[in-house]
Amino acid sequence: MTDQSTATEPSGPGGPPPARARFSPRKRQQISRAVQYVILVVAALAVVLFVDWASLAQNFAKPEVAQETLPELFTIALKNTLIYSIGGFVFAFLIGLVLALMRLSSVRPYRWLSLAYIEIFRGLPALLIFLMILFLPLALPGFEVPGGLYGQGILGLTIVGSAYMAETLRAGLQAVPKGQMEAARSLGMSYSRAMISIIIPQAVRIVIPPTTNQFVSLLKDSSLVLFLGVSGEYVELTKFGNDLASTYANATPILVVGVTYLLVTIPLGYLATRLEKRQGKGR
């Protein structure tokens, strides 16, 4: 910017000769970096000075309250969170695969049905789906979701996850090169045999990184089980934290529960990234 004023002579073939600026690019970079550090230090000082640390610690990190969460934090709450989300993930994967295959089917009504399901359940808030499940016995008298509260929670997560999973798997199936199907068919395999032995295994490999991220998002959505009115041995992390926080009138359990989520989600995120990298190299 600063060399604009000095560049007045007619430009040669390679543009105007580089004029001497007031600051060299290196100098400008140094100044810019110094400014950024100053802003950071000022912001940090403001936080340290203006936050009431004692009261914050009292409310969010009280060791006595944190101790009260054990061992149920792991033996009940985390265990249930994992049951809901792994159960939901497994069924979402299977139903998603069926939906993806329907979406690619040569039978038109199958394509429509699958598309309708995907569009509807991808477009609804997860919480709304859990509320619907809550009212399901009213809509269908005598109907009961198998597996009781676990079943209801898993059903909700299955509905939420399967629509996304279907789209991911469809993309995975379509990412397998056309020549793979042709090679399989030319060896005498039927369409379904080629799908099962050749196409689906490759598609699943392709979608492992994105489905790992979907598992993380299901794990977080499992907190919505709260709205099914679970209690006692069925509580998952969020409900557990919320209940204890009310009991002790202290937010520490919520913080503890948050850290517990991160114990699972952060390693999974790293795993997804690593799988993605490995896939980029291999094949």
Added chain:
Amino acid sequence: MTPVNHAVEIRDLHKHFGRLEVLRGIDFTVEPGQVVCVIGPSGSGKSTLLRCVNLLEQPTSGKVFVEGVELTHIDVDIDAARRRVGMVFQQFNLFPHMTVLENVTIAQRRVLKRGKAESERIARENLDRVGLSEKADSYPAQLSGGQQQRVAIARALAMSPSLMLFDEPTSALDPELVGDVLTVMRKLAEEGMTMLVVTHEMAFARDVADRVVFMDGGVIVEDGPPDQVIGAPQHERTKSFLRRVLDPTHTDV
């Protein structure tokens, strides 16, 4: 009536892609044990013709017989018919999630229902035929293009086909790897395999083929022994194509 004596018989074959007419009336036969090379400029329909022989491409009209079985019949068991026809692709199309051995055994086991031991024995025999028995446990990505193509040939051979189709098998290979694949194909021809080969390798066509078919614009222009079609072409289109291929630095631009 049924032409059992031909390995392949094609009658008045037409293929359209939308409004584009790729094949415009092909009549032609391949006799058992014959090696037929199909040559011609790109876009002449030669790959489409080959893909119609095992119905990877559905002809618009016309009939295709393989060993007397009409593949274009609406009630044909196409999977059963394809077992008798091996196909080798330009891009190899090996299954990347399986080892070389699994690539060569999967169809034997799933389609022919051969046992594990038998299918592995046949797989190793065929890998040996293409000179790759030591690569049985490698994955396709660990092999060179020439090795991958030879595995693809072994995979097709393991189904004990009576006819092999080659769709430009050396076109995706680095020049120094072409020879390995052509050598395997020549050996196969000498063993008496019926082969239909779409290729740009004129030396291979001249030395190995019993017949050379020159296609242009969706029709067969010339069909005869290599000495005739490549050595002394009758048609101007054949002559100009061969000039371009055999002497690429002196073509009229």
